[in-house]
Amino acid sequence: MSWEPNPLEAQRLEKLARLQEAGIEPYPLRAERTHTTAAALAAFATAGDESALPVTVCGRLVSMRDMGKSIFAHVADEHGRIQLFLRREEVGEESHRIFQKLLDLGDFVQASGVLMRTRAGEVSVRVSSWRLLSKAITPLPVAKEQEIDGKVVRYSAFSDVEERYRQRYADLAVNPEVRDVFRTRARLLSAIRRFMDDHGFLEVETPILQPLYGGAAARPFTTYHNQLKQELYLRISFELYLKRLLVGGLERVYEIGRDFRNEGVSFKHNPEFTQMEFYAAYWDYTDVMRHTEEMLAFIARQLTGGTQITYQGQQIELAPPWPRLTMRQAILHHTGIDYMQYTDAPSLAEAIRQMGKARGVATQTPPGASWGKLIDGLLGDFVEPALIQPTFITEYPRDISPLAKGIPHDPLHVERFEFFIAGMEMGNAFTELNDPIDQRRRFEMLQETFGQDDEERNPIDEDYLRAMRYGMPPNGGFGVGVDRLAMLFADKTTIREVLLFPHLRERNT
RNA sequence: GGGCCAUUAGCUCAGCAGGCAGAGCAGGUGACUUUUAAUCACUUGGUCAGAGGUUCGAGUCCUCUAUGGCCCA
Helix, strand or coil, X not given: CCCCCXXXXXXXXXXXXXXHHCCCCCCCCCCCCCCCHHHHHHHHHHXXXXXXXXXXXXXXXXEEEECCCEEEEEEEEXXXXXXXXXXXXXXXXXXXXXXXXXXXXXXXXXXXXXXXXXXXXXEEEEEEEEEEEEXXXXXXXXXXXXXXXXEEEEECCCCCHHHHHHCHHHHHHHCHHHHHHHHHHHHHHHHHHHHHHHCCCEECCXXXXXXXXXCCCCCCCEEEECCCCEEEEECCCCHHHHHHHHHCXXXXXXXXXXXXXXXXXXXXXXXXXXEEEEEEECCCHHHHHHHHHHHHHHHHHHHHCCCEEEECCEEEECCCCCCEEEHHHHHHHHHCCCHHXXXXXXXXXXXXXXXXXXXXXXXCCCCCCCHHHHHHHHHHXXXXXXXXXXXXXXXXXXXXXXXXXXXXXXXXEEEEEEEEECCEEEEEEXXXXXXXXXXXXXXXXXXXXXXXXXXXXXXXXXXXXXXXXXXXXXXXXXXEEHHXXXXXXXXXXXXXXXXXXXXXXXXXX
């Protein structure tokens, strides 16, 4: 796709040429700045109105009011904006003329002068000299702002969702609150790291390109290494590599990184997403639960100062302990079905259909769905949306949990939990299976139970089984969707709002 | 995968009963010696998402396609 300047861009290219004719380099090598806009305003507040404090500020021109012999303009930098007050007699005829005629909103400038307060009361830089730092050719969708009772009201803001995602740079440039979302996200990541590091976990990085995929029920992206002549997969989880590290004697490990799943895109799914997984030797899933609730409370305190957050108008209390409910209790409570009365898939599917009919609600009983998948479906449809306050759902069906340790004397369940906040599944954890013989059996069972295209069916990873045969300490493992946590803490309802560059379908224009 | 809705100027949006494509902001020209959504005067700007159809005539009605949003699966 090549670029054909539109009329507005052509005008600016013309101005660019005239700037160059006037001997002005529109993209100079260096800039100088003594104060950010926020620092300048703070310094003025300290120094007082009569201080005539000299400053040099840099930023984008975001407003301009030409009064003839003087010009008022605002420059915005990352954290704020400040007004420039530019007078012809102070900067000189030519400089004034160039500012007036050849600058545009969106241009980066550097301005030096002393701080003063205008008649209208706004702290401003009384400009004695200025320089162009970067000429903007394409006009930003600049909106006008007005401050009403200390709140910034923006008019005609850039708000087309599709364009905001496709041109996130423009979105970030003109919608400062979008920048805040990603600051929140960064603080979330840093809080997670601090918490894990403080609890003796080692941060590691394992392969993204894998010869075999595994550790989750998902379809992978496939790629190819030309020189090795080898098919490779983008990882769908970190699990099997992190657990190899426990075999190697690293007792507490975690990884934060990208997983890739070749599946649908929705308000809570992006083909690549960020996951945090950890594994701790000598822990079981109850230890993991304790760690989980403490971690979330820690994150909340780091981000907000307290453990209570507001999500979409709902108060959510993250302080431990969180309620724990077995899968069986949860399903019974929300659907009236005690699935232990139907311990095979056909009878459970029938019970679900009956319940749906009786309640007049849609149910999902796809043919061939295993017992565990049916239960998981009930959880997603009837329980998950109701779990607004943080909740652990425990004791998952064995047939959908091939990497979790069974519960003694219970052939149908394993020591696993998922946790839910704001009606969203946030993470998944279990007492990890460390018996290599049982693990092989479980893998083989999946091969028999699930069809070739079923997402539950992963290839058998013989190298992983070999690692297990060397002896793996008992351990607890955990995975959390970082994007969903970011949604929670940024109070956003779609994953795209917390991803800088969310995946969108290609557009052929 | 299915249903509904949307797509009009750089941005935000009108336009419906089929009859000359509009507004505000941004842009241009000019005025203005402290304005702040500055103001005032004049003014430029469009493949009405794309393709096809109905019609004397389509931004408006129909079909298909593309992209996005919401709901369902």
